[in-house]
Amino acid sequence: MMLDIRDLSVVFTDQGAPFTAVDKFSLGMDRGEIVGIVGESGSGKSMTAHALMGLIRRSGAAVGGSAVFEGTDLLALSREELRQYQGRDLSIIFQEPMTSLNPTMRVGAQVEESLRIHEKLSRAERKARALDAMALAGLPEPEKVYRQWPHQLSGGMRQRAMIASALVLRPRLLIADEPTTALDVTIQAQILETLKEVNRKEGTAILFISHDLGVVKALCGRVVVMKRGRIVESGPVDEVFYHPREEYTRLLVASRPARKKLKGGGGDG
Ligand SMILES: Nc1ncnc2c1ncn2[C@@H]1O[C@H](COP(=O)(O)OP(=O)(O)O)[C@@H](O)[C@H]1O
Ligand SMILES: [Mg+2]
Numbered sequence: 202m203m204l205d206i207r208d209l210s211v212v213f214t215d216q217g218a219p220f221t222a223v224d225k226f227s228l229g230m231d232r233g234e235i236v237g238i239v240g241e242s243g244s245g246k247s248m249t250a251h252a253l254m255g256l257i258r259r260s261g262a263a264v265g266g267s268a269v270f271e272g273t274d275l276l277a278l279s280r281e282e283l284r285q286y287q288g289r290d291l292s293i294i295f296q297e298p299m300t301s302l303n304p305t306m307r308v309g310a311q312v313e314e315s316l317r318i319h320e321k322l323s324r325a326e327r328k329a330r331a332l333d334a335m336a337l338a339g340l341p342e343p344e345k346v347y348r349q350w351p352h353q354l355s356g357g358m359r360q361r362a363m364i365a366s367a368l369v370l371r372p373r374l375l376i377a378d379e380p381t382t383a384l385d386v387t388i389q390a391q392i393l394e395t396l397k398e399v400n401r402k403e404g405t406a407i408l409f410i411s412h413d414l415g416v417v418k419a420l421c422g423r424v425v426v427m428k429r430g431r432i433v434e435s436g437p438v439d440e441v442f443y444h445p446r447e448e449y450t451r452l453l454v455a456s457r458p459a460r461k462k463l464k465g466g467g468g469d470g
Contacts, residue, residue, distance in 0.1 A: 203406055204230040204374060208266035209276075211248045211430075215261030222248040224430040225266070232373065233404040235397075237417035237438060239453060240427030246410045249427075250378050252276070253408075254293050255283040270374070288315035292367035294360075296379040301363055302351040309347030312365045319370055330369060337402070338365035339395040357388035364395065371403060378410045393420050414453045418442045426450050 211223040223245040230236050238246050251257050252264045253275060268275045270291065275283065292315075295301050303311060312331040316322060322330070328347070335343035338361045351359055360380060367375055377396065381389035397420060399405050411417050417424050418438050425435040426447065434446050445451045 202229045203232045203234075203271060204228075204408075205269040206253070206266070207268075209249060209252055209268060210263075210265040211245070211252050211257060212263045212265070213261060214263060221430050223252065226427075226430075226432060227266075228425055228432075228435075230374075230406055230408065233400065233406055234423070235400055235407045235409060235421045237414075237421035237424035238408065238410045238427060239414045239417050239424055240412065241449075241453065242412055243429075244427040245430040246412075246427055247378055248430075250293060250376050250408070250410055253376065254287065254291070255280065256293075285319075288367070288372070289319045289370045290372055291374040291376065292370075292372040293376040293378065294363045294367045294380050296382050302359055304351050306351075307347070308349050308351060308354065308362050311351075312347075312362065312369055314366065315370050331365070334365040334369040335362070337368060337399060338362070339391070339398075340365060355388075356384055357392065360384065360388075360392055361395065364392075364399075368399060368403070368405070372405065374406045374408065375399070376408045376410070379412070380409075381416065382411065382413075389416065390419070396420060412453070413456070414442060414450070426453065 206226060206228045209223055209226040210221065213220045213222060226249055238249065240246050248257065253268050255275065257264055264276055266276065275286065309331055312334055313327045316327050316330055332343045332347060335346060340346050340358065340361045354362060381392050384392065393416065396407060400407055409417060409420055421438050423436065424438045424441050425432045426441065428449050434441060434450055441450060442454060445454060
């Protein structure tokens, strides 16, 4: 097993009574697998991802349990040790590419950032690797985009730039936290296609987070459904999608009117 999460918990203690955002979350992932986490807003999906990436290390929050990635418990690492993993072995992309991209840095320089941190390469080598990653992320004309600024890109292209940055060191695990939520349906479908291709070509495992079970169904083999910090059901995505055991899951399946219109038509007009 590549990633073995056991009884992960995130408890906030900074505002009055302790608040459990993630409650005994357990999940195993194999190499190359694509697993979805789905749940309504506030159900603890992002906090689960942030805990895995060591992004909740601050006073006022306690992270418990274990998350063994290729033999190492990520939750037991020091900040410095964890930095060695971030971007290299596991990467994360977020919903809002504009807030994650630095507006004062050219796209190419940002894609190269983790190369600069983790590897000693010449400028030319770095650029070649960046262009490769940009092509993998589906950016047309990588040479041109390399020199552009984030504000010159569309939302979909920005998200592709983020994906390129996340993939430039070929991590074995990509965590994607609602990466298509801010995008329109057509672009969303294209980004999902790109993630699938990355998975196929590179064998990158993907932990894909969304409030939308329809989107998860398009990409993932397996899904866990979260409600108020807990897993309420899990299984093969078709099974959960077509035969949900929980009413809550049924509502998540039905919660996307835009997708219903697409059914049968196939195209998106
Ligand atoms: N810094 C914080 N302090 C207290 N509660 C928080 C904090 N950040 C998030 N939460 C709470 O944790 C819960 C889970 O949040 P989150 O993981 O972001 O949900 P989502 O499933 O939408 O990604 C929510 O109820 C949220 O209000
Ligand atoms: Mg979230």
